[in-house]
Amino acid sequence: MRHIISLLLENESGALSRVAGLFSARGYNIEALTVAPTEDESLSRMTIVTNGSSEILEQIIKQLNKLVDVVKLMELTEGAHIERELALIKLDASGKNREEFKRLADIFRAGIVDVTTSSYVVELTGTVEKIDAFLDAIDKKFIIEVARSGVTGMARGERALRL
Amino acid sequence: MELSGGEILIQFLKDEGVEYVFGYPGGAVLHIYDAIYGQEDVKHILVRHEQAATHAADGYARATGKPGVVLVTSGPGATNAVTGIATAHMDSIPMVIITGQVHASSIGSDAFQEVDSIGITRPCVKHNFLVKDINKLAETLKKAFYIATTGRPGPVVVDIPKDITDPKVKVPYEYPKSVSLRSYNPVVKGHPMQVKRAVDLITTAKRPMIYSGGGVVLSGAHKELTEFTRMLGFPITNTLMGLGAYPGQDKQFLGMLGMHGTYEANMAMHECDVLIAVGARFDDRVTGKIEQFCPTAKIIHIDIDPSSIAKTVKVDIPIVGDVKNVLQDLLTLLKETKERPDATALHKWWEQIERWRGADCLAYDRRSTLIKPQYVIEKLYEATHGEAYVTSDVGQHQMWAAQFYKFETPNHWINSGGLGTMGFGLPAAMGVKLGFPDATVACVTGEASIQMCIQELSTCMQYRLPIKIVNLNNRYLGMVRQWQEFFYEGRYSMSYMDALPDFVKLAEAYGHVGIRCESPSDVEPALKEALAQKDRLVFLDFITDQTENVYPMIEAGKGHHEMHLSPERELA
Numbered sequence A: 001m002r003h004i005i006s007l008l009l010e011n012e013s014g015a016l017s018r019v020a021g022l023f024s025a026r027g028y029n030i031e032a033l034t035v036a037p038t039e040d041e042s043l044s045r046m047t048i049v050t051n052g053s054s055e056i057l058e059q060i061i062k063q064l065n066k067l068v069d070v071v072k073l074m075e076l077t078e079g080a081h082i083e084r085e086l087a088l089i090k091l092d093a094s095g096k097n098r099e100e101f102k103r104l105a106d107i108f109r110a111g112i113v114d115v116t117t118s119s120y121v122v123e124l125t126g127t128v129e130k131i132d133a134f135l136d137a138i139d140k141k142f143i144i145e146v147a148r149s150g151v152t153g154m155a156r157g158e159r160a161l162r163l
Numbered sequence B: 001m002e003l004s005g006g007e008i009l010i011q012f013l014k015d016e017g018v019e020y021v022f023g024y025p026g027g028a029v030l031h032i033y034d035a036i037y038g039q040e041d042v043k044h045i046l047v048r049h050e051q052a053a054t055h056a057a058d059g060y061a062r063a064t065g066k067p068g069v070v071l072v073t074s075g076p077g078a079t080n081a082v083t084g085i086a087t088a089h090m091d092s093i094p095m096v097i098i099t100g101q102v103h104a105s106s107i108g109s110d111a112f113q114e115v116d117s118i119g120i121t122r123p124c125v126k127h128n129f130l131v132k133d134i135n136k137l138a139e140t141l142k143k144a145f146y147i148a149t150t151g152r153p154g155p156v157v158v159d160i161p162k163d164i165t166d167p168k169v170k171v172p173y174e175y176p177k178s179v180s181l182r183s184y185n186p187v188v189k190g191h192p193m194q195v196k197r198a199v200d201l202i203t204t205a206k207r208p209m210i211y212s213g214g215g216v217v218l219s220g221a222h223k224e225l226t227e228f229t230r231m232l233g234f235p236i237t238n239t240l241m242g243l244g245a246y247p248g249q250d251k252q253f254l255g256m257l258g259m260h261g262t263y264e265a266n267m268a269m270h271e272c273d274v275l276i277a278v279g280a281r282f283d284d285r286v287t288g289k290i291e292q293f294c295p296t297a298k299i300i301h302i303d304i305d306p307s308s309i310a311k312t313v314k315v316d317i318p319i320v321g322d323v324k325n326v327l328q329d330l331l332t333l334l335k336e337t338k339e340r341p342d343a344t345a346l347h348k349w350w351e352q353i354e355r356w357r358g359a360d361c362l363a364y365d366r367r368s369t370l371i372k373p374q375y376v377i378e379k380l381y382e383a384t385h386g387e388a389y390v391t392s393d394v395g396q397h398q399m400w401a402a403q404f405y406k407f408e409t410p411n412h413w414i415n416s417g418g419l420g421t422m423g424f425g426l427p428a429a430m431g432v433k434l435g436f437p438d439a440t441v442a443c444v445t446g447e448a449s450i451q452m453c454i455q456e457l458s459t460c461m462q463y464r465l466p467i468k469i470v471n472l473n474n475r476y477l478g479m480v481r482q483w484q485e486f487f488y489e490g491r492y493s494m495s496y497m498d499a500l501p502d503f504v505k506l507a508e509a510y511g512h513v514g515i516r517c518e519s520p521s522d523v524e525p526a527l528k529e530a531l532a533q534k535d536r537l538v539f540l541d542f543i544t545d546q547t548e549n550v551y552p553m554i555e556a557g558k559g560h561h562e563m564h565l566s567p568e569r570e571l572a
């Protein structure tokens, strides 16, 4: 099962490595990890995508809560939530595919944020599946590079991760 | 009061009530050592290796219940301390380790004696801090002690760059009386609903069993545990870490459980219908094969650390809280309710247990002309009236000490269970002896383990620590040899150690007394002699039966009902 955990942690220099170290030391999966400061400068917000049975998830959550730097935590996938990832995709747009890529970007509501005679950079936001679908729709040989941000997310409605 | 960082550290330790610091100087901590110089309040014990500083502080903590404090320099000082830090971490021992660090401005430049102490220790501490601002030094130290000693205890490292302790930089100091950490609030009170559910289950038990561990010792809940067990008349077993939390000679006590536990304890685990786990963490040496663990039991688990619960074994009634509080709540409820477990069923259960007990699983050959290691421990028990503090190293001797020294009180059995660190015993005994100068402190060890921190004989001389070393000398890495005999068809790869030192002469070289003992009839007199020499460290070198094995034994990955007794008495 795929799970998304969001957490608020002390904005201390070692905090990120404590979380990363916990996952590697205990053999938990990390599919993606994003972290950035929040509006409260003493806190960072981290989102982790992981995989595992409900027993493993329970241990992950307990172990994360045990870290002194973790202030609060929420499993987003436990309820209704929004998840988003941003991708920048550089495409070889020199040949006859130029028009095709433009159309594809429109279909996915993606923007083309950089254009040269031979390339496009497409900016796409959405779920992991949406970005995967976009990449699947393009012949691999035209993809020059891909930068994905990893997932961030938030619970829908009243449920909120805040102090 | 304006103080330098070094002075703040020492003043803080005084204000925190710290009696001893175990340490070793070096470049990065010289300012701190200068602040130590000439003051008497915080006594510094100079060990001979930083590993020993951590074990000594650890032994002090295990015996006294107070946090152990260590001071080491950067680089090799810190890395030498790591084994001791990991040892304390695995057994949840409260400790604060101060490591020196290179100047803040040189961090990351591969400076002389620089290691990333925070990074190296991160996986084996409860928490660690790098001090970046002298104005936060006192507050950080307070947090370190608070975290180390509350909740599930553990070691906390405070890494202090040299410039923070610069004698020329002075700042106002005030002892921080309290701390608040928004992200750290251990739950100590059990949930009333869960406590009620536990009582409901307990009172319906027909074949109950109490399995208690190190958490009871750490919590100081032995009185509550004893009252609870006696009130219900239930059988009880202790883990290796829990020994002494319930009186070892009591009728209701079935001995230790697990890999080298007693037949009756393990069988009762296997057959029980209600298991009450109290401050124990379902370690693999205890559970054996998880699929066969307590197959017919409903399980109640009391633990202060939520992550200990349902980590390896699913439980029916988890109770997060300090065992002392939870046991008190259970006792209150049990006193209120009229419900009691079915007396006839309990009686039948005890009859079954007595039959298992009848197997006399710890029996050994008493007519041997060689010294049996079990015999030495029995005699040690008698000679010390079961009242000594006993530290141990790791191996067969550790198991025999656990099986044959019947601990009546907690905090008296001091050993490395989780990490199993050879070299622990002697320095730990130093810490215990400093904590209890008038008590008898024995270190049960093997000829291999003792050599891992043998240099501490020198520290014992300097501080006049009259420890009694009981060396069960089988000329083998006995525990390794035993596994090779059982599981590698007797291919004794590297488990025989040639060229052992003459331990008597070695002890004498350090200024102590050495006694060698080669026949069973000499064991008792030798022990008495050693104990009579009250103010001398005596190294007793017992030349024991080389091929003796530890029984009973459950092979790793087997169930509790699949025990081996000694070969002559193998179960059907």
Ligand SMILES: Cc1cc2nc3c(=O)[nH]c(=O)nc-3n(C[C@H](O)[C@H](O)[C@H](O)COP(=O)(O)OP(=O)(O)OC[C@H]3O[C@@H](n4cnc5c(N)ncnc54)[C@H](O)[C@@H]3O)c2cc1C
Pocket: B090, B091, B092, B151, B152, B153, B212, B213, B214, B215, B216, B218, B219, B238, B239, B240, B241, B242, B256, B257, B258, B259, B260, B261, B278, B279, B280, B281, B282, B283, B285, B286, B302, B303, B304, B305, B308, B321, B322, B323, B324, B394, B395, B398, B416, B417, B418, B419, B420, B421, B479
């Ligand atoms: C050679 C060798 C052989 C061994 N063989 C055996 C064996 O046969 N049998 C055996 O039992 N062990 C054996 N061990 C030891 C084993 O490896 C474990 O260290 C031990 O079983 C763990 O004991 P414990 O479950 O009591 O947990 P501890 O490590 O003592 O942990 C304590 C538990 O209590 C909790 N706790 C702490 N404070 C509190 C509190 N205030 N309130 C509530 N809970 C609290 C903690 O969160 C933790 O879960 C052996 C070790 C070695 C080296």
Ligand SMILES: Cc1ncc(C[n+]2csc(CCOP(=O)(O)OP(=O)(O)O)c2C)c(N)n1
Pocket: B393, B394, B395, B396, B397, B398, B420, B421, B422, B423, B445, B446, B447, B448, B449, B450, B472, B474, B476, B477, B478, B479, B480
């Ligand atoms: C530091 C360390 N290295 C290796 C081991 C593995 N080990 C466990 S018991 C043992 C043998 C101990 O020999 P000795 O101290 O003579 O005790 P005995 O088993 O003979 O009683 C070894 C090597 C360990 N526990 N610790």
Ligand SMILES: [Mg+2]
Pocket: B395, B446, B447, B448, B472, B473, B474, B475, B476, B477, B478
């Ligand atoms: Mg040996």
